[in-house]
Every structure is written in C-alpha cells, then in structure tokens.
Amino acid sequence: MIELIKNPHIDFLGKKYIAFIVSGILSVIGVIAIVQIATGRANLGIDFAGGTAIQFKFEKPVALHNIRVAIESGGLKDFDLQDLPSENKILIRVKKADIKLGRISETIENILKEKMPDNKYVVDSTTEIGPKVGGRLRADAAKAVGVAILGILIYVAFRFQFKFGVGATIATFHDVLAVLGLFFIMGREINLILITALLTVAGYSLTDTVVVFDRIRENLKTRQRESVEAVMNMSINEVLSRTIITSMTVLLTSLALFFFGGEVLHDFSLAMIMGVIIGTYSSIFVASPVVLLWGGKRPFAKK
Amino acid sequence: MKKNILWRLSLIGITIVLAVIFFLPNTPGFQYMPEWWRQNMPNKGIVLGLDLQGGLHLVFEVEGDKAVEITTERYASRLKELLAKKKLTADATVSGLNITVSPSNPDIKKAIEDGFPTLAPVETGSKLVYRLSDKEAKRIKDTSADQALETIRNRIDQFGVSEPTIHRQGENEIVVQLPGVKDPKRAIDLIGKTAQLEFKIVDDEAKMAAELPQTISSGEEEKILEQFAGKIPENTEILFEKKINTETGVVRKIPIMVKKQAALTGDLLSDAKVNIDSRFSEPYVSISFNDAGAKTFEDVTAANVKKRMAIILDNTVYSAPVIQERIAGGNAQITGSFTMEEAKDLSIVLRAGALPAPMKMLQNVTVGPSLGRDSIEAGKMAGMIGTIAVVIFMIIYYRLSGVIADFALFLNIVLLLGAMASLNATLTMPGIAGIILAIGMAVDSNVLMFERMRDELRAGKTPRAAVDSGYHKAFWTIFDSHVTTLITAAVLFQFGTGPIKGFAVTLSLGVSINLFTALIGTKSVFDIINSKRELTKLSI
Numbered sequence: 001m002i003e004l005i006k007n008p009h010i011d012f013l014g015k016k017y018i019a020f021i022v023s024g025i026l027s028v029i030g031v032i033a034i035v036q037i038a039t040g041r042a043n044l045g046i047d048f049a050g051g052t053a054i055q056f057k058f059e060k061p062v063a064l065h066n067i068r069v070a071i072e073s074g075g076l077k078d079f080d081l082q083d084l085p086s087e088n089k090i091l092i093r094v095k096k097a098d099i100k101l102g103r104i105s106e107t108i109e110n111i112l113k114e115k116m117p118d119n120k121y122v123v124d125s126t127t128e129i130g131p132k133v134g135g136r137l138r139a140d141a142a143k144a145v146g147v148a149i150l151g152i153l154i155y156v157a158f159r160f161q162f163k164f165g166v167g168a169t170i171a172t173f174h175d176v177l178a179v180l181g182l183f184f185i186m187g188r189e190i191n192l193i194l195i196t197a198l199l200t201v202a203g204y205s206l207t208d209t210v211v212v213f214d215r216i217r218e219n220l221k222t223r224q225r226e227s228v229e230a231v232m233n234m235s236i237n238e239v240l241s242r243t244i245i246t247s248m249t250v251l252l253t254s255l256a257l258f259f260f261g262g263e264v265l266h267d268f269s270l271a272m273i274m275g276v277i278i279g280t281y282s283s284i285f286v287a288s289p290v291v292l293l294w295g296g297k298r299p300f301a302k303k
Numbered sequence: 304m305k306k307n308i309l310w311r312l313s314l315i316g317i318t319i320v321l322a323v324i325f326f327l328p329n330t331p332g333f334q335y336m337p338e339w340w341r342q343n344m345p346n347k348g349i350v351l352g353l354d355l356q357g358g359l360h361l362v363f364e365v366e367g368d369k370a371v372e373i374t375t376e377r378y379a380s381r382l383k384e385l386l387a388k389k390k391l392t393a394d395a396t397v398s399g400l401n402i403t404v405s406p407s408n409p410d411i412k413k414a415i416e417d418g419f420p421t422l423a424p425v426e427t428g429s430k431l432v433y434r435l436s437d438k439e440a441k442r443i444k445d446t447s448a449d450q451a452l453e454t455i456r457n458r459i460d461q462f463g464v465s466e467p468t469i470h471r472q473g474e475n476e477i478v479v480q481l482p483g484v485k486d487p488k489r490a491i492d493l494i495g496k497t498a499q500l501e502f503k504i505v506d507d508e509a510k511m512a513a514e515l516p517q518t519i520s521s522g523e524e525e526k527i528l529e530q531f532a533g534k535i536p537e538n539t540e541i542l543f544e545k546k547i548n549t550e551t552g553v554v555r556k557i558p559i560m561v562k563k564q565a566a567l568t569g570d571l572l573s574d575a576k577v578n579i580d581s582r583f584s585e586p587y588v589s590i591s592f593n594d595a596g597a598k599t600f601e602d603v604t605a606a607n608v609k610k611r612m613a614i615i616l617d618n619t620v621y622s623a624p625v626i627q628e629r630i631a632g633g634n635a636q637i638t639g640s641f642t643m644e645e646a647k648d649l650s651i652v653l654r655a656g657a658l659p660a661p662m663k664m665l666q667n668v669t670v671g672p673s674l675g676r677d678s679i680e681a682g683k684m685a686g687m688i689g690t691i692a693v694v695i696f697m698i699i700y701y702r703l704s705g706v707i708a709d710f711a712l713f714l715n716i717v718l719l720l721g722a723m724a725s726l727n728a729t730l731t732m733p734g735i736a737g738i739i740l741a742i743g744m745a746v747d748s749n750v751l752m753f754e755r756m757r758d759e760l761r762a763g764k765t766p767r768a769a770v771d772s773g774y775h776k777a778f779w780t781i782f783d784s785h786v787t788t789l790i791t792a793a794v795l796f797q798f799g800t801g802p803i804k805g806f807a808v809t810l811s812l813g814v815s816i817n818l819f820t821a822l823i824g825t826k827s828v829f830d831i832i833n834s835k836r837e838l839t840k841l842s843i
Contacts, residue, residue, distance in 0.1 A: 001757065001843065002699070002700050055674070057673065075522060103522075106521070107521065107522050110521055110522075110552075110553065110554055113551060113552045113553060114551070114553050117551060122671060122673065123487075123669075123671055124670075124671045124673065124674040125668075125669060125670045125671060125674050126487070126667060126668075126669040127667070127668050127669070128664070128666065128667040128668075129665075129666050129667075130663070130664065130665040130666060132364070132665055133362065133665045133666045137800070140798045141798070143798060144794050144795065144797070144798035144799070147794050147797075147798075148790065148791045148794040151790040151791075151793075151794065152787060152790060152791075155786060155787060155790060156787075159783055192799075192800065192803065193733065193803075196733060196795060196799065196803050196806055199791045199794060199795055200740065200791065200795075200806075200810070202791050203787055203788040203789075203790065203791030203792065204740075204744070204788060206784070206787040206788075207744075207747065207784035207787060207788065210780060210783045210784045210787060211751065211780055211784065214779065214780045214783065238758075239754070241754065242750055242751055242754040245700070245750050245754075246747040246750050246751070248696070249693050249696065249697075249743045249744075249746050249747060249750070250740065250743035250744055250747070251743075252689060252692040252693050252696060252743060253689035253690075253692070253693060253739050253740060253742050253743030254740070254743065255689075255692075256685045256686075256688040256689030256692060256739065257685045257689065257736060257739050257740075259685075259688075260681060260684040260685040260688055261681050261682060261684075261685035261735075261736065261739070262677060262678050262680075262681025262682065262685075263681075264354075264678055264681075264732045265681075265682075265685075265732065265733070265735070265736050268733065268736055269736070272740070
C-alpha cells in the first residue's frame, strides 16, 4: 500500500489564525478586484467591457512593434497588442464600445492592408461586443456567481446543518475571491471564460469540503466525549490523503489542459490550477474552523 | 449474488453498445457502414459549435424608434394629400415624432382626426401638433422586429447557408447564427444592410460643392461632415462614394453633395438582377420599377437632364452618373465596379426588400475555420495526455485496484461521448475543457471508495467486507460531492452564452455518468473477482 502521508496527526485547527490571516489577505485582494471590476478599472475582457478583438494570422513573421507603429499611424490610439510568435498570430484589442460595431475591425484591416502589403493574413477570429451586451453579460456573470453560492449554501445546509453550510459557502467564496484576486494582480484578463472557471472551481472545491464534513459528522456521532475541535482535527487528518489525491487527479488534467490545450483555454486552465490548489487548502484550513468559530450547540449530538 | 452481477454486467454492456452506435457518426468508420445503417440508425452525432467549426454569431437590435419615425413621415405626406383633396390649405412639417400642422382651425382639426384615428393630439391650441398614439407606436415597433426577422430569413435563404439559426430574442433583438460561412464580412453586410435605396440629384452647382476634397481616407468622414456643417445649403447633405482599389484592397471615399429630398426610393422596385457589361465584362445590377416608379423616374430624369443622379444605398453613394436624357420604361442600372459577389448580394437585398428600420449590431463573434481546427487538435492532445497521466497515477498509487478505476475511467469517456452524441449536444471549446475536467473528476469517486476500503482493511475487516462497506460508506460522500458540481453546472447552463452552455452540458453529463460508472462499473469488477474465490489480500 503506497500512502501519501502515514497516519498524520497535524493540528490543523490550532493553525486557524495563521490560516485566517492568509485567507484574509487573499480575500481582501479579491474584494479589491471586484471593486476595480465594478468601476471598470480592471483588465476586463471584450465580452464584459465591450469593444473589438481581432486575431490575425500572418504568412510571414511580424514584429509587434511594426504593427503598433502601423496602427498608430493609421489614427487608432487606444489598443492592446498581444502576439503568438510561434504561429505568426497577432491579437489586437480595442476597448471602445461607443463606436459603431464593424467600423473598428474594418479600419484595422484596412490599415494592415495599406501598411503591410507584402505580408498577407487571414482573420482567425473577430469579436465585437456592443456596450449593451457587455453590460448584460457582466450582470449575468454576477448573478450566476450569486445564485451558485446560494445554491451551495442551501444544499450543504440541507445535507448537514446550517453552520456547515455557512462554513462551506465561506470556504467556496474564499476560493473564488482568491483566484479572481490573483488574476487581477497578475494583470490577466477578466472575462466570461474566467467566470466559467471560477464557478467550476466553486463546484469542485466543495467536493473536498464535503468529504471532510462527511467524516466530521460521522466522527461527531461516534465520539461524543471528545471536544468538537479534537474530532474535527482527527477527521481532517483521516481524510487528508483522499483530499489531496482527488485534487491531484484534477490538477493533472488541468495541467495537461494548460500546457497542451491551446490558446483559447490557457487562462481557463490556469484558473482551474489555482482554484484546485486553493480549494484544497480552504477545505482543510477554512471550512471547518469557520464551523467551529460559529459556536452554538454541539453539532450532531445524540438527543 | 451471481444473478445480480450478471444483470449489472449486461447493463454495462448495453450502455457501451448504445454509446458506440450513437457516437459512430463522429468517427471516420461511419462512412463504411452499409446504406441502411446510415439511413436508419443515429447519423448526426455530436454537433460542433460555432467556435469549433467556424462561423458567425450575430446579435442585432432593430431600432424600432426609427421605424416609428419613418412611419411618422409617411403619415405626414398622406396627411398633406388628404388636406389637399379636401381643398384645405395647410402645411404639415415633421420634427422627430411630431407632426405640426398650421394654420389651426376646426375644419382641419376635424379632417385630421376623422382621417387618422391612430394619431393622438399633443397640442390643439394655436398650433396643431400630432404624434402616433402610444399603442400604434408600440405596434409598429413590434411588427418592425417581425418584419426584419422575415427579411433577414429571406436574404439568408437566397444567400445559401446550410443550417442557419435565426430567431428573435427579447423585445427587439434578432440572433443570427451561421455555421461554416467562409466570408463573414460578406454575410454581415448582407444581413445588416437596411437596403434603403434612394435616388438623389447631385448638387454640383452650389458654391460649397467645389470646396469638397477630391478623396479622403476611410475613417475621415466625420471630420469632413464637421468641417462643412452649417456651411452647405439647408436642403442638401454630404454623402460619400466608396472606391476600392481592386489590387491593394484599400478603400477611399469621395464626398458628394446631394439634395436631401430623395427623387425616388427603392420601395417602387419590382425586380433586381445581376447582368454583365459586355464591353468591360463587369457585373452590374439592373433594376426595374413598378408602374408608379417608372412614371416618377421618367419625370425626374426629364427635369434633370445633364445633372448627375446619385444612386444611394443606406446613405452610401454607389455611383452618380450624368443623366443624358429622359429615361422611360422603368429600367435602370446600378454600377459601381462591383465584384460578381457584391453585385449578387446587392440584387438579393434589393429583391428581399428593405428592413423596416435600421439595425444596430450589438454583438459579432466570428471564428475562422482554421482556429477551430487548431482548437480541436489541441483539445485532443490535452485530453490524451491528461488521461494518460491520470491512468498511470492511479495504477502506481492503487495497483490492481487502480487498473479497475482506469477501466471505469474509460467506461466514463465512452459513455460521455455516447451520451453527448445521443442528445446531438453541441461541442464547444469550453466543452472540450469540460470533458477533460470530467476525466480528472471521474476517478475521484474511486479514490473516495478505495480510501474507505483501506480504512476498513486497517480496521481488520476481510477484503470482501472491506469492499462492501467501503462502497456503502463512501456512497453519500460521492453523491454529495457530485451534486455540488451539478449545482454550479446548472447555473452555468442558465446564465451562460453558447460556448459556456456547451461546457455546462459536458460537465454535468460527465459528472452524472461518473456516478453510474463508479457505483455500477467498478463495483461489478470487484464482485466478480470476489465471487470466484474469497480473496485473502486486496491489491489497493
């Protein structure tokens, strides 16, 4: 039998204050990110901010600098460039939604034809989002995160007890905030795909929490004489290896997606990787301590 | 016990066979199947989303307010006709949504209110001001969206796209999905054009006309309009003719000053078709007017010989030829150095008719076919490597039991693909991510059970008892953890757009199938091994 950790006896709940400081910092960054997103100062994707994104695939290698100069001399000012040099691909993003859709992509294509006549290109993809749709997608995303968190709270409260529901929800929300905050700090784009990843992280990180809670419930019923904290510690230790292994298998596939899954899913898999790691941490260090601190009667006591 | 295993094994066997049958159309093997099979058995399989097969997803907003404005103008001219017929001298002017009639007297008021019950009075004192009643305005907005939908469907039918999806969304939005379109710009142009055809007389005599620049770059139109705003005569406007350099593809614009009032409009057309000029073998569109149109056209050409007439579609000048002589018969040509495709598209929009109101594009997501192909390849690669990594990990960590878990994993993949094919689900790029994540999660249930079995073995139970109680005790944990993932998948399905809906579908199918493979699949294998002889050691 290969075992990850043989018979662990780690005092997880004794370290709850250290964990709260770490998680507090992560969550505050997440909250700052949300405020910045709401006020439009974060690096929002085209789908949320509105605007135009065009990806070109050129025949011959192109220098980013040349494209920048060409577009600037064509009269366009406020744009971002990103390249994928291995495939001669250039992504141009213009975040200005108030101009009539179609106008900007036409202008850019015209400029490139005019200034680089000897390097032909094909348009890989064009995304144009008007301000109305951007606003709607933003509202939908916020609603989706809210509804998902509420659903989780209700389900866990129904299957366990209300305070377990609170613990699971706080741990899950913490994971979402942390990944969002890290993306914000790294200056990565906040877009619809990221929100999808965040909700997947929320659903998945809960798996670990449920595994821990399940064991706590079981042990609380059989070990009436020990303190709640001791039972929690023991339970977390007992399920430690399966918590880590289940995360590891998803981590393996997320890593495969990150390295081989192509450009479209790059940020998605990065968010999944972060989310799985943070989610495992939170199901050990956040969920149960929150239940413990919530206080009240001893849960699952015999009547 | 034995019967129970047999029953479960046949259930697994049947689901595998079904999955293979449903998924077959997505494999190259399908074309080698006999004819009757391809006709009568499932033949659609998993459908590729727009982001994978390439295509367009467009959302338009029909500007209903503009339709109301246009109708208001039509009402004003009918109102003038009515008053003239009743020999009442009055003038009617339109500003925005209001029709102002002067002078104000009871006869005129009565004539208007009897003749136009759908007009509501705004002011009836010293001035008579009317506007369309709220109910009528709402009806116009409603029907304009319906008409626009119908016109767009017409245009796309004539354009020829296989399996387009066109539907209304909300009050005034139209969603158009065109899979596999090779030339997205052409399609967008064709659909989004209002196709309001107008003929206007060019005002070359006005002093300001000479001051207009010869040509400008595309994008400088606003600058010119600002520069000349207020300086040109009140009854004229500046429009632009588009000139494309056929070699470089560079677009230049020529400003032209025309009379605001259209001499003739496209609603008087009876037909439009493409012809080829015999001398330059250049395509052009020949149009024919109906009787009323032919008469007006003749009058206008007679009155403006030697002047230029601009042929304008949606405020862009196509050409502005000089009128050589009076033209009778009701036929005209629209030239403008078209390519064959442009000429064809122009004839389509002219035949299908103008949209009742202009449309604003709210969203355009266009994916070229090569990006989709790259994405599928990358997805296959990531899926394969992810699967291999998980398979190896499980065997190293759980040995023989790991092999059983890997069997369940393959069962999971086969059933997931089969289930998607049976639903003709749409596979999108995030959907591929969903499948790959489902592979990672698929073994989780087995991990939970195996760890439980280890607990039981440590507690001194026999292998068979450990397997049984391991399953029982792990069941609710597995169930709970799956439901939480399903909750978020359901939320994603509800709020997500196309590609993300695809993700929600694959993820929730993957998780549900996982319950089946873990609880029926893996358990059966253990039971078979156990039923042969009582195991003394469990390889776990």
